[in-house]
Amino acid sequence: MRATVxxxxxxxASSAAMEEWREAGVIPRSFWRAAAEAGLLGLSVDPDHGGLxxxxxxxxxxAYEIYLHGLDAFALPLHNAMVxxxxxxxxxxxxxxxxxxxxxxxDLLTAIAxxxxxAGSDLQGIATTAIRQGDHYILNGQKTFISSGQTAxxxxxxxxxxxxxxxxxxxxxxxxxxxxxxxxxxxxxxKLGLEAADTSELFFDNVAVPAANLLGExxxxxxxxxxxxxxxxxxxxxxxxxxxxxxxxxxxxxxxxDRTAFGKPIGEFQNTxxxxxxxxxxxxxxxxxxxxxxxxxxxxxxxxxxxxxAKYWVSEAQCRIVDECLQLHGGYGYMLEYPIARxxxxxxxxxxxxxxxxxxxxMIARSL
Numbered sequence: 001m002r003a004t005v006x007x008x009x010x011x012x013a014s015s016a017a018m019e020e021w022r023e024a025g026v027i028p029r030s031f032w033r034a035a036a037e038a039g040l041l042g043l044s045v046d047p048d049h050g051g052l053x054x055x056x057x058x059x060x061x062x063a064y065e066i067y068l069h070g071l072d073a074f075a076l077p078l079h080n081a082m083v084x085x086x087x088x089x090x091x092x093x094x095x096x097x098x099x100x101x102x103x104x105x106x107d108l109l110t111a112i113a114x115x116x117x118x119a120g121s122d123l124q125g126i127a128t129t130a131i132r133q134g135d136h137y138i139l140n141g142q143k144t145f146i147s148s149g150q151t152a153x154x155x156x157x158x159x160x161x162x163x164x165x166x167x168x169x170x171x172x173x174x175x176x177x178x179x180x181x182x183x184x185x186x187x188x189x190x191k192l193g194l195e196a197a198d199t200s201e202l203f204f205d206n207v208a209v210p211a212a213n214l215l216g217e218x219x220x221x222x223x224x225x226x227x228x229x230x231x232x233x234x235x236x237x238x239x240x241x242x243x244x245x246x247x248x249x250x251x252x253x254x255x256x257x258d259r260t261a262f263g264k265p266i267g268e269f270q271n272t273x274x275x276x277x278x279x280x281x282x283x284x285x286x287x288x289x290x291x292x293x294x295x296x297x298x299x300x301x302x303x304x305x306x307x308x309x310a311k312y313w314v315s316e317a318q319c320r321i322v323d324e325c326l327q328l329h330g331g332y333g334y335m336l337e338y339p340i341a342r343x344x345x346x347x348x349x350x351x352x353x354x355x356x357x358x359x360x361x362x363m364i365a366r367s368l
Contacts, residue, residue, distance in 0.1 A: 001058055001061055001062075002061055002065060004038065004039070004040075005040065005061070005062055005065040005066075006065060006069075008034070008035065008038045008040065009065065009066070009069045009071065012031060012034050012035075013031070013069060013071050013074075017031075018070065018071060018196065021073065021196035022073070022195040022196045023195075024196070025188050025195060025196065025198060026150055026151060026188065026196065026197075026198040027073060027074055027075075027151075027196050027197075027198075029106070029109070029151065031074075032076075032106045032109060032151075033106050035076060035106070036104065036105055036106035039052070040062060040076065040080075041076070041079065041080065041103060041104050041105070041106055042079075042080060042084060042100065042103045042104035043058045043059055043062065043080055044056070044058075044059060044080065044081065044084060044085065044088060045084060045088065045100050045103060045104050046088075046100075049096060049097070049100035049101050049104065050100065050101045050104035050105065051100070051103075051104050055298060056081070056232070056294065056297055056298055057294065057298065059077065059080055059081040059236070060236070060239050060294055062076065062077065062080065063076075063077040063081065063236055063239045063240050063243070064239050064240070064242055064243040065243065066240075066243065067240045067241075067242075067243025067244050067247065068243040068244075068246055068247050069243075069247075070247060070339060070342070070343075072193075072194055072197075072240070072244065072346045073194045073195065073196035073197035073346075074196075074197075075111075075147050075148045075197060077236055077240065078110070078111070078112075078147055078148065079103070079109060079110050079148070081232065081233075081236050082112065082229070082232070082233045082236065083110035083111065083112050083156060084100075084103055084110065085229055085232065086112070086156055086172065086215060086225065086229060087099055087100060087103070087156075087174075087215075088100070089228075089229075090172070090215040090216050090221075090225055091215060094212075095174070095212070095213075095215075099154060099174070102154070103154075108153060108154040109148060109151050109152045109153055109154065110148070110152055110154050110155070110156070111146055111147060111148040111149060111152035111154075111155045111156070112146075112155070112156045112158070113128075113143040113146050113155050113156065113157045113158060113202055114126075114143070114158045114226075115143060115144055115145045115146070116128060116141065116142060116143055116144060117142060117144050120145075120356075121355055121356055121359045123158065123170070123223065123226060124166040124167050124170070124223065125166075126141075126158060126159070126160060126170070127141055127160070128140065128141025128142070128143065128157065128158070128159040128160065128204065129141060129159060129160045129161075129163050130157075130159040130160070130161050130171065130173050130209065131161070131163075132161065132211065132219075134211075135210065135211050135212075136208045136209060136210055136211055137161070137173060137208075137209045137210075137211060137213075137214070138206055138207070138208060138209075139157065139159060139173065139175070139182075139204045139206075139207040139208075139209050140204055140205065140206060140207070141159065141204050142201065142202070142203050142204070143157070143201065143202040143204075144186075144189075144200075144201045144202075145189070145199055145353075146199065146200050146201070146202050147197060147198075147199055147353075148197075148198060149185060149186075149188070149198055149199060149200025149201070149202055150185055150188050150198035150200050151198055152177070153176065153177045153178050154174065154175075154176060154177070155174070155175045155177060155202070156172050156173075156174055156175075156215070157172070157173045157174070157175050157204070158170060158172060158222060158226065159171060159172075159173055159222075161173075161219040161220065162219065162220060165220070167223040167224075168220050168223070169220060170220065170222035170223040170226075171214060171215075171216070171219045171220060171221065171222040172214070172215040172216065172221075172222040172225055172226075173209055173213055173214055173215070174209075174213040174214075174215060175204075175207065175209055175213070176213070180207050180208065180209060181207070181208070182204065182205040182206045182207040182208070183202070183203070183204055183205075183207050184202070184203040184205070185200055185201070185202060185203075186200055186201025186202065186203060187200065187201065188200055189201070191349075192345055192348060192349075193342070193345030193346035193347075193348065193349065194346050194349060227304070230304065230307070230354075230355070231297070231302050231303070231304050231306075231307035232297065232302075232307070233354050234307040234308060234310060234311035234354050234355065234360070235290070235293050235294070235297060235302065235307050235310055235311070237311045237314075237315065237350060237353070237354045238286075238290050238293070238310040238311050238313075238314040238315070239290060239294075240350070241286070241314040241315050241317070241318040241347075241350055242283075242286060242287055242290055242314065244318055244322065244343055244346070244347055244350075245279075245282075245283045245286065245314075245317065245318050245321050245322075246283065247339070247343065248279075248321055248322045248325040248340060248343050249276070249279060249280060249283060249321070249325065251325070251338075251339050251340055251343075252276065252279075252325040252328050252329065252340065253267070253276065255328070255329055255332075255340075256272050256276070256328055259329075259330075259332075266328070272328060275324055275327075275328060276328075278324070279321045279324055279325065282317050282320070282321060283317075283321065285317075286313070286314045286317050289309075289310060289313070289314075290310055290314060293306060293307065293310045303367070304363055304367075305363055305364050305366070305367035308355070308359075308360035308361075308363040308364050309360070309364055311354055311355070311357075311360055312357045312360035312361060312364070314350075315347075315350035315351045315357060316351065316357065318347050318350055319347050319348065319350070319351060322340065322343045322344050322347050323344065325340050325343075326340045326341065326343075326344050
């Protein structure tokens, strides 16, 4: 599997191609199609619906290799391991027949719409509503910071089916964007990093969504569905961080062997060796802990607090290590033609999305 992923990335995601995507602000659907043809979409989808029926180890490996390659903006881990699980676990048999084959073929690209202008980490505070009228829900609201917002055509929307309730009023509604009226995509947001990732505002103005698109047996299950899946999302963010950490170390070790100062490679200076030794140790500790979490997750024993520890600690370590590696590049590290500069910009979001690290600390503290 690792060899397959590396061959695919080497063939289809060259440095020149990734630069084009950064300038365009989006990764083209042709690349998604190529990934589907390589068998990389919907790894966890069961074979009856076109997938491999693979366990989380395969999703972890795929996410790690994508980030190790420097293709952080490719939302395949989101598609495969953050959105697809909602459909795999909560969709009816009829919904699965409608949607899962498209996730595998690339006909359907997914997103999950949680964050709103006035509600981020506090999911109970969302204002988007879906009011039942006959055999449809009328969906109204606005979402922001939505990954794959320009390309997704199957969006899991977090909404209030009972506006007067908090957690018990939240439901998940699947919007097929090509089949509804009143849905609009806002601008592709201009971000600090991850320029090739289309991150967008979404608007729902009296969108009539079939009641058959509700996930779960009844209304009001959305908050509990989200809480059930967020540990895997947070573990996946930690895995992505490992890929970037290893890439930063690889690039920096090579640079310090080639770059000379005072008549010898800077890698021979004790300060450089000590800094790299510290970074490598942190990277090894992070990997050991994340692999422990993966084992617990495969056993069905990964709790929310431990997943929060992984997301919080690895993302903090990622930003520290990338910063140290940039420092070892000197002035060249500030130049965007060097990968370490892009890693520095792209890494910062890891401490924010999937729940800010401050929220992760609250989750951990509540378990004490």
